[in-house]
Amino acid sequence: MSLEYSKKVMQNFLYPKNMGEIKNPDGVGKIGNPVCGDIMWVYIKVANDKKGKKIIKDIKFKTFGCVAAIATSSMITQLAKGKTLEEAEKITKKDISESLKGLPAIKMHCSNMASAALKLAIEDYEEREKRSSSNTKGTQVLFIFFIF
Amino acid sequence: MKSIYFDNAATTKVDDKVLETMLPYFAEKYGNASSQHLKGQEAKIALEKSRKIIAKSIGAKSSEIYFTSGGTESNNFALKGLFSNNKKNHILTTKIEHDCILNTCKWLETKGAKVTYLDVDKEGFVNLNELERAITDKTIVVSVIHGNNEIGTIQNLEAIGKICKKKNVLFHTDACQSFTKVPINVEKQNLDLVTLNSHKIHGPKGVGALYIREGTKITPLLHGGGHERKLRSSTENVSGIVGFAKAVKVSKSEYVDKMIKLRDKLIDRILKIPNVKLNGPKENRLCNNVNISFNNVEGEAVGGYLEQKGIFTSTGSACISHSLEPSHVLKAIGLSPAQSNSSLRITISKYTTDDEVDYFLKVLPGIIKKLRRISPLK
Numbered sequence: 148m149s150l151e152y153s154k155k156v157m158q159n160f161l162y163p164k165n166m167g168e169i170k171n172p173d174g175v176g177k178i179g180n181p182v183c184g185d186i187m188w189v190y191i192k193v194a195n196d197k198k199g200k201k202i203i204k205d206i207k208f209k210t211f212g213c214v215a216a217i218a219t220s221s222m223i224t225q226l227a228k229g230k231t232l233e234e235a236e237k238i239t240k241k242d243i244s245e246s247l248k249g250l251p252a253i254k255m256h257c258s259n260m261a262s263a264a265l266k267l268a269i270e271d272y273e274e275r276e277k278r279s280s281s282n283t284k285g286t287q288v289l290f291i292f293f294i295f
Numbered sequence: 296m297k298s299i300y301f302d303n304a305a306t307t308k309v310d311d312k313v314l315e316t317m318l319p320y321f322a323e324k325y326g327n328a329s330s331q332h333l334k335g336q337e338a339k340i341a342l343e344k345s346r347k348i349i350a351k352s353i354g355a356k357s358s359e360i361y362f363t364s365g366g367t368e369s370n371n372f373a374l375k376g377l378f379s380n381n382k383k384n385h386i387l388t389t390k391i392e393h394d395c396i397l398n399t400c401k402w403l404e405t406k407g408a409k410v411t412y413l414d415v416d417k418e419g420f421v422n423l424n425e426l427e428r429a430i431t432d433k434t435i436v437v438s439v440i441h442g443n444n445e446i447g448t449i450q451n452l453e454a455i456g457k458i459c460k461k462k463n464v465l466f467h468t469d470a471c472q473s474f475t476k477v478p479i480n481v482e483k484q485n486l487d488l489v490t491l492n493s494h495k496i497h498g499p500k501g502v503g504a505l506y507i508r509e510g511t512k513i514t515p516l517l518h519g520g521g522h523e524r525k526l527r528s529s530t531e532n533v534s535g536i537v538g539f540a541k542a543v544k545v546s547k548s549e550y551v552d553k554m555i556k557l558r559d560k561l562i563d564r565i566l567k568i569p570n571v572k573l574n575g576p577k578e579n580r581l582c583n584n585v586n587i588s589f590n591n592v593e594g595e596a597v598g599g600y601l602e603q604k605g606i607f608t609s610t611g612s613a614c615i616s617h618s619l620e621p622s623h624v625l626k627a628i629g630l631s632p633a634q635s636n637s638s639l640r641i642t643i644s645k646y647t648t649d650d651e652v653d654y655f656l657k658v659l660p661g662i663i664k665k666l667r668r669i670s671p672l673k
Contacts, residue, residue, distance in 0.1 A: 188671040209671035213595040234413035
């Protein structure tokens with residue numbers, strides 16, 4: 148490669164974990180990187196743990212991107228799986244790059260993208276939750292909108 | 296582990312015969328070609344013999360060959376040297392030049408040069424009418440790359456040379472990729488300056504040459520002891536120059552024919568993979584160049600998987616460039632950033648075998664399939 152990648156990066160690139168999509172996901176985060184053109188989609192399935200806390204029960208990704216983009220996607224899914232939503236949201240780009248034993252400076256934006264995609268997936272889940280809890284209201288608004 | 300080198304546009308393996316020819320010039324015939332004594336003269340003889348070989352290969356006189364440190368220096372020397380020695384200020388070039396031409400031009404713009412960057416068509420060819428129209432009475436030189444390093448397009452030097460002659464402007468070409476692969480003749484093609492280099496033709500790195508037609512007014516880039524007829528000071532890199540000349544000597548047209556066959560096999564078979572696109576032309580293409588965009592997958596990632604299989608390639612993707620911008624050449628032929636990011640360049644050499652090509656063709660479809668499964672794009 149033109150860049151120095153750690154063994155951990157190459158492992159995650161060559162044998163990515165949690166690659167694919169989740170049918171009927173509870174949240175999806177889609178992000179495109181305007182800098183380099185990479186695209187990352189993160190799907191999550193949310194469930195309650197024994198203590199009643201919401202956790203990421205399953206997570207998968209699809210990525211159009213370089214070695215680092217695929218490796219960071221694979222890593223974020225591993226870091227987030229089983230974590231509470233609160234914990235998952237706090238995963239930083241630094242956590243990702245450290246778990247990958249470092250990324251070339253020019254590729255740091257890839258880890259940024261991965262943490263942003265996960266945050267978007269969680270936000271999407273929370274939005275869906277809000278909508279379903281106020282479902283009737285939502286329908287009314289839509290109805291009025293149509294009459295108008 | 297296999298090691299298949301498909302990045303010969305970046306650099307090439309030094310030919311065994313070249314290396315053998317060079318070796319005595321390190322510890323035995325190590326004299327300075329400027330020294331008057333026997334040791335120096337021994338080096339001087341080798342230097343002049345090499346100059347003759349290189350001059351002959353492009354139909355030039357020995358006295359018109361100036362050795363440099365390589366393609367980048369020759370291109371810098373040509374444009375900066377002409378601009379500094381001319382009252383005119385216009386340089387005409389193209390959008391698909393190597394960075395060392397484009398960045399030299401950008402720098403010259405800060406020094407008062409006016410530069411026109413010509414568009415190219417979808418296959419990378421310069422439009423001759425446009426080129427002729429862009430020449431003004433301020434034009435010093437037309438500088439057009441002969442064989443493009445990314446997409447392999449070979450420009451019609453003879454036709455451009457005719458225009459330059461008619462319009463009475465100088466004509467420079469960067470022939471780093473085409474040298475020994477496509478015929479170059481400074482008379483037939485009316486060339487005034489030609490950039491040549493060694494490490495793309497199985498010679499050593501750090502050596503190249505600039506052909507400068509007799510009588511051309513040019514300022515040196517390096518000032519010093521007055522080597523190379525006062526135009527390029529610096530003790531001559533005799534071992535490198537001897538190797539460079541040997542590399543020219545051992546090049547054969549049979550190698551070109553062999554590479555064309557392998558190149559076309561690669562292109563035909565890769566195009567059978569769904570949703571791929573050949574970048575650059577089918578005809579008038581460098582014998583060693585294949586450049587393909589694979590929709591919905593990223594070039595560096597393809598390269599990464601290929602490397603895992605022992606195959607070394609290159610990409611025009613933004614992901615590997617330090618500026619994070621996709622290749623300017625692919626942009627100039629109309630590729631979207633996504634298509635550029637999906638490009639893979641495979642450049643073979645005279646050493647490439649049928650087996651290597653077959654192995655590559657065997658592993659490539661699976662890699663593309665896997666990356667397309669990872670990709671969210673459909």
